[in-house]
Amino acid sequence: MIENVSRVDEFLYHYTTVDKALNYILKTRMLRFGVYTNTNDPKETKTWQFDLGTNENRDLGAYKMSETSSWLSTRLKACARLLCLSSDRAPLTGNHINDIFIRGFSKPRMWAQYADRHTGVCMVFDRARLDAAISMQVAGANRVLAGPVEYIDRSILRDMASDWQFMINIDALEDLGKERYADLHLQTSYKRLFFEKMTDWRDECEWRWVAFASSNQDLYVAYGDALIGVMFGEETSEKSIQDIMDMTESWGLRYMGLRWKNCSPWYDYGLRYLPGIKNSPWGQTVKRV
Template structure:
């Protein structure tokens, strides 16, 4: 997890507070896919507003923008679940002294925002193993998408020929019906809708799994041996460390800690 790592795609990282790790994640050995609208990005949390378009001269005046936006946005969001992790930033040299600044577990802002101000922990997952677990437990029931998030700033004045993720094609809608239109629109535009954020988020270097469920109720994936490591924050209490070590005892999880000396992070080899 630390030494001689050269594959920047091997691991994924999830920051959380120590209480959540102890009471839920490590106790139940599960990772939650939660409601897409529960994220902290307004693009994902708020409803989307759609325009209408036609190539066949159809009457667009009969369509109420708010009504159809509420329908399509609601269908896309209200039953969508997501889990978000961060990645290493390549290339990695294999020398941990230099690579520490590129590692997904060493992001001070993410420790502050998601890791309880450095009092929490960062879980380290083997990406391929976690993908296998999600495929086995979720994919047989619901469609699952996964991949890196792309970071792009898009202005409010859109090119309707290029940026059609927020455009309802009424030709297809009237021909195929609402249910089929949902699937067609999702298939064509899922990347921009669910795997794109503003560049202000780019340092999170996010990887996510998105699934389209039957309700907004979370799904819990048993991660098994996909959890390969855990990093304690600079301020994680000794009590929490001991509880976490006990929960992971004999489970093949490598534990490490981070300490800050002046402006530099380093490993707490204890």
């Protein structure tokens, strides 16, 4: 997962705290789809505002814009569940020395924000295997959409010709009814609504799955062999490293650490905090004595 990696679509990365890794993700061997409106992006947490429009001179005065807008926003978001991971940034050359700055596990702000100020871990997943697990376990009973997030800054001044995703077509609403219209709006507008964020987020290089659940219950996916490695942060304690290795010793994972020298990250090929591990280099599968 470190050397000779040239495909940006091969791995995905999940930053988290040691507590969440040990007590939830590794203990249960599952990932949870979070509630869409519980993210840290106002675009996703706040109620969307839709305008009303007609091409057939229907009576827009028969509708209260705020109520109709709130209905569609709630209908689209209510059962939306989200699984977000980071990806590598193109182009990868396969040279691990130069590529370290664009690898998905080497993002200082992500370590600080999501992995408890570099004391947590970054879990490395095989994207194809994780996607297959989600397709098998989640997509059967729920509509699931997947893809990279696109980063675009949009003006508050709308261009009706290009911002139609935030327009409710009253003609179609009256012809189809609320439920069928909401499904059609999702089908035609999901990329703009669920897979777009401001450019300030772009360095997260996010890949996400959005599941539109058939109920309000939590969604989980058993990731199985999709987890292929764990990265430890600059400040991850020796005890935390040992605890995670103890829990996953039979899983065939690869382990690596990141260390900073001045302003540059580098791979921790040393074994200075692993007294119970054989003298195998970091980046290789290690076994207990």
